[in-house]
Every structure is written in C-alpha cells, then in structure tokens.
Amino acid sequence: MLNYSTSEENYIKAIFHLQKQDGTVTTNELANELKTKPASVTDMMKKLKAKKLLNYQPYQGFRLNNDGTKVALGIIRRHRLWEYFLAEKLKFTWDEVHEVAEDLEHVSNKKLIDKLDEFLGFPRTDPHGDPIPDANGKIEISRKICITELPLHTVAIVSSVSDQSSEILELLEHKKITIGTKVEVKKKFDFDKSMEIRIGRQPVFTISDRLAQNIFVQSN
C-alpha cells in the first residue's frame, strides 16, 4: 500500500464522507468542507486522478474509485480506532476525541494499527457509534436512522450523535442519553416537532426537535 501525504489523506477522507451512495462531489462542496479554496481543490483532484484514486472529468464533479475507497477506509479505520483508544483508555470525553484523532490518523503504520486494534479488543464502533473498518477494509453498513424517523412505539438503540460539540455532550449527559441504550418514541408533537421518548428505564421525558435531529438510532 502506497503512502499519501496528510493533505491528500484529508481530501480523500472528505470526499468519502461527502459522496455518500450514488452522488458525486463538487469542487465547492469539498472546498467548503476542507476550509480551502476551489482552486486548491481542482489542483488536488488532478493529482488524485493521476494517482488513480478517483474518477474526475473537468466540471463534472468527482467520486472515489475502488482504490480510493480502500484508502479512505484505511484512514477512517485509523481515525476511529484512535478515537476509541482516547475515550476508552485515556478517558477523554466524547467531544474531545475527534480533534486529536485527526492528527493521529495520519500515522500510517499498518502494524501499529493492527496491534492497536487487537489491544483494544477489536472494537466494532467508535465512541460516536460509527463502525470501524476491519484490517481488510470491511465495514458494517449501519442501518442508522435519525430518531425523528423512528416509528412510534418501536424500540431501537441509540447508536450515534452527529453534532460533536461540548454543548450537546452536556445535554446528553444530563439526560443520560448514551450510546447503546434502548430508546422508544412515545409521542410526537406537530406544533414544535418535540417528542416524548423513553430512554432505558427512565420515565418518559421530552426532547426538542433540535436535539432529536442529532440523535441517530439503529433500528435493526
């Protein structure tokens, strides 16, 4: 497996996250995501195309090919394993792990990562509930849906939270909404889109639409 620069890796990872399913990614989307300028994106797309990691025709957007996807999954594997390590072993809080993992993920020594994986007991998800690709790049396709889409009276498992600010963390901790706990929607109010939910064995309580938008569950 070849090595890629930190910058190339950041582009590859961002494309992976943006392209989702069938769509292609545009120059502006990517520039926005990476806080850089469209011209810089075009330059890098030429480079990654030359390295045969993506499909790209000028003005037509781009999309990782098989090789590019493999590289992306390697980066994501490293990122999520480090996140797990930071939260589980070093006792970082949930909202702190992402930033540190952004740096650690670029240390790309296969043996290091595979041994880390083993040391951690081959965790299947990171602290935000996102699946960790295995050593071969296989990743579980998560059946995650937003809790706003969960039908009434259907039990599901809280699996991740999209926002990663410390503000949301504070609120989730206070309400004891943690990844892995069971949840059921008891009632939805059309007026403000708030909902009443039951988490674990707690009594039913209300959450705002704003919060609900950020909670994802595994319906199985």
Added chain:
Amino acid sequence: MLNYSTSEENYIKAIFHLQKQDGTVTTNELANELKTKPASVTDMMKKLKAKKLLNYQPYQGFRLNNDGTKVALGIIRRHRLWEYFLAEKLKFTWDEVHEVAEDLEHVSNKKLIDKLDEFLGFPRTDPHGDPIPDANGKIEISRKICITELPLHTVAIVSSVSDQSSEILELLEHKKITIGTKVEVKKKFDFDKSMEIRIGRQPVFTISDRLAQNIFVQSN
C-alpha cells in the same frame, strides 16, 4: 507553547542529541545525522535562530538555548512515552518501537501526552532504559556508563543499549541480557577486550568487546 513543523522538530531533536554537555554542533554533523545536505542545515539554522531556539553565528556551529532545550525535551518526552506504550501495551519488540515513535512524537497535543503518561503509570524510562522527561520537562540525569568502564566485581543494573538493530536484539535475548537485571564484570581480557560477566543468577559467561560497547549500566 508554540507549534513547530515536523521538520523543525527533527532538527531540534537531533541538535539536542548531538550537542551533549558543553560542545556545539557543526553543520556537517547535523546534515549527516539527518541525512540531508549542509545547505539545508544552514537554512534551518537561520530559521530556528529567528525563532530564538538556538545560538548561532555563521561558521561557529550552534547550540540550543533554554527555550530550544525545552522544546527538545517535549519532543523526547513524547517519543519515549510512545515507545513505552508500543512495547508495554501493544507488545512491539524492542527494536521496532523507535521507528514508529518517530512518527507519533510529532503529534503534539499536551493533553494527549499527559493523559498517555498517566495511563502508562508515569514510567520513568523508555524500553531502552532512557529517562522520560516529566510534564514540566524535568529529566533524570542518568549515571549511565558503558559496561566496559565498570570496575571489576561491582554490581550494576543494565540500563540501556545504544544499538537498536534487530541483530543485537537477537543476541541479547539469547543471552538473556535484559534491562533492569543485575550485572557484574568478573574478568577482562586485554588481548581481545572480551570480558566475563555474570547476569542475574546465570553462570558467568563471555561477551565480545563489540557487544560490550553497546551495553550501558547504571552504577548507582
């Protein structure tokens, strides 16, 4: 604390290791150590001087000042903590840790390193027996001497090994010479400078001068 590029950090670390005690470091020494060219060294020295990390007058060699030394100790702290982590937790062998730590050491998040230190139980030396600076940059001055300098019949502790090749590792493992074990020199032969030593509770045996040159002990 400011941040420095990977390249700057490598120069700072190399100067720290080369300058030892009173001496200054020369352009060629550093170029050789870093496998780069003298011209590149001069460029970087100007840069580090501008950043007030070292004393440097053209043609007169250079030496880290107080601030530069602090930066160097921070890098060495990170390096050695990661080495300890790799050996102790991920079960890397002795000769493998250095290379991986060379990459990890450049992730400079103070909280990460301090939490790693705590997780590891505040180890005082890395797997090669070299002391780990604490969070304030304090480092134990080790009374390490080469085993060739140890007087006869004086018990000391094997504290480090300078060569880090897998060849020496193989030999040391075979002879059961590990860091932390007691050692005593029983006899020295002038002819080939070989010596008879006792390690731990093993019977006395002979080691070559070549090997002895690489074994360091703490005489206390």
Added chain:
DNA sequence: TATTTAATTTAGATTTATCTAAACCTATTT
C-alpha cells in the same frame, strides 16, 4: 437560441523544505 449567472478551472504568485553548484570563510600547513 442568446444571455446571464454561478461554478469551475487556469495562470501566476507565495511559502516551506529541500537540492546542487558556486562562492566564501577558517584553520592548518608550507
């Protein structure tokens, strides 16, 4: 279909870290 707008690409410049080759110092030797 021609025009306009917005997105995208190109051209040319900048910064960092590196290099080679030439110029320049320092110190030793004659």
Added chain:
DNA sequence: AAATAGGTTTAGATAAATCTAAATTAAATA
C-alpha cells in the same frame, strides 16, 4: 605570510500545497 583543504554559506532551482484573480464552461433564464 601565502597557499590550500575542508567546512560552511549563498544563490538559484525544484516540488508540494496553497492562494488570488482572471478566464472559461455549464446550466438556467429570458
């Protein structure tokens, strides 16, 4: 003191990653 040999620095180039500003293209609108 002059010559010379080595080490060191300068000058000028290159590659990677970025930027601004200008040119270009695609798509939407009139």
